[in-house]
Amino acid sequence: xxxxxxxxxxxxxxxxxxxxxxxxxxxxxxxxxxxxxxxxxxxxxxxxxxxxxxxxxxxxxxxxxxxxxxxxxxxxxxxxxxxxxxxxxxxxxxxxxxxxxxxxxxxxxxxxxxxxxxxxxxxxxxxxxxxxxxxxxxxxxxxxxxxxxxxxxxxxxxxxxxxxxxxxxxxxxxxxxxxxxxxxxxxxxxxxxxxxxxxxxxxxxxxxxxxxxxxxxxxxxxxxxxxxxxxxxxxxxxxxxxxxxxxxxxxxxxxxxxxxxxxxxxxxxxxxxxxxxxxxxxxxxxxxxxxxxxxxxxxxxxxxxxxxxxxxxxxxxxxxxxxxxxxxxxxxxxxxxxx
Numbered sequence: 001x002x003x004x005x006x007x008x009x010x011x012x013x014x015x016x017x018x019x020x021x022x023x024x025x026x027x028x029x030x031x032x033x034x035x036x037x038x039x040x041x042x043x044x045x046x047x048x049x050x051x052x053x054x055x056x057x058x059x060x061x062x063x064x065x066x067x068x069x070x071x072x073x074x075x076x077x078x079x080x081x082x083x084x085x086x087x088x089x090x091x092x093x094x095x096x097x098x099x100x101x102x103x104x105x106x107x108x109x110x111x112x113x114x115x116x117x118x119x120x121x122x123x124x125x126x127x128x129x130x131x132x133x134x135x136x137x138x139x140x141x142x143x144x145x146x147x148x149x150x151x152x153x154x155x156x157x158x159x160x161x162x163x164x165x166x167x168x169x170x171x172x173x174x175x176x177x178x179x180x181x182x183x184x185x186x187x188x189x190x191x192x193x194x195x196x197x198x199x200x201x202x203x204x205x206x207x208x209x210x211x212x213x214x215x216x217x218x219x220x221x222x223x224x225x226x227x228x229x230x231x232x233x234x235x236x237x238x239x240x241x242x243x244x245x246x247x248x249x250x251x252x253x254x255x256x257x258x259x260x261x262x263x264x265x266x267x268x269x270x271x272x273x274x275x276x277x278x279x280x281x282x283x284x285x286x287x288x289x290x291x292x293x294x295x296x297x298x299x300x301x302x303x304x305x306x307x308x309x310x311x312x313x314x315x316x317x318x319x320x321x322x323x324x325x326x327x328x329x330x331x332x333x334x335x336x337x338x339x
Contacts, residue, residue, distance in 0.1 A: 001029040001036070008039050013177075016046040034063035045072055050079035067096050071105035074113070083113035104130060104139040108146045115153070124150045138176040141167050 004026035011019035023043040026036045041056030053076040057069050070089055077085035090110035093103065107130055111123040127147045134140055144167035151160035171177065 001026045001033075004029070005036065005039055008043055012043065012046060016043065019043045020047045020049075034060050037063065038069065041069070042072065045076055045079075048079065050076040054080065067093075067098060068102060070096070070098070071102060071109050074106060074109045078109065078113055078116060083116040086110065086113040100134065101137060101139040104134075104143055108142055111146060111150065115150070120150065120153050124154065136170050136174050138171075138174060141171045141174065141176045144170065 004022040008019045008022040008026065011022065020040075020043040023036075023040040027040045030036050037056045038060040041053050041060060044050075044056060045053035054073060057073045057076070061067065061069065061073070070093060074086035074089040077083070077089070086109055090106055090113070093106050098106070107126055111126045114120075114123040114126065124147075127143065127150060130143055132140070132144065144163050148160045148163040148167060151157075151163065
């Protein structure tokens, strides 16, 4: 409810329809609160819903006992085409204790009501009875503007222009809006100028992290290359030292292989997938050929072993036969000897 009341007050001058909707929303939540009925009555008056405005403002006056909005009630009665009701409220105001601004506003409404009834002389006399030397305020601005309109109706254009100009100056001095002025929606808003940021500075954190990783990777690659070059130089120096020692001792040191490739050069070598597949096919063919040769050698060795075993068996048989013959001859010799 409170938020709707604040919104209604904020939008009242710049967007009365929206202010009225907020006041209705507050009314739906707290219809027995006098402040809510007042907000709805004022918002209804600004959107020219005069019947609702009179009802809500009279209810607020009855609940709170305040006469601050009596001029609005009288002007809403004029909006309902009831100028005599407005004059009745003006006559009633003599018995009420009103501050200077509220009484001045009611005089302006009463002058308008007399103009609605065609009593231009009575309207002029009501306004001229007021004090134009009072303290500058919004009520004084509207009083002089109303007097300027009455003078125009009486045909006194030059005097009317003077009072209109005086009213505009007073409005500017007091910060009051004149009748034909519209409120500034940016009133009270501080506007700060922000310097434009170059696109280079608008780097996303993820992109910055990727750039840092790439820079770190490049630094690591450079470090590896430097270490590789240093190790290659050290190997060359060691080889030169060994060659020198061998030459000094008269010993022959084999020359360094011409097919030696450094790690740095190996990194630069690029081998395609077709070359790798061809190399694998050659290795598989060599392996199959070696397997076939091994199988032939195994079969040959097995045949040799079998032939050797047959020869050994024949020799054994021959030896057994000779042994048997010798035993037989010995037996018959013993038989003959016994005989």
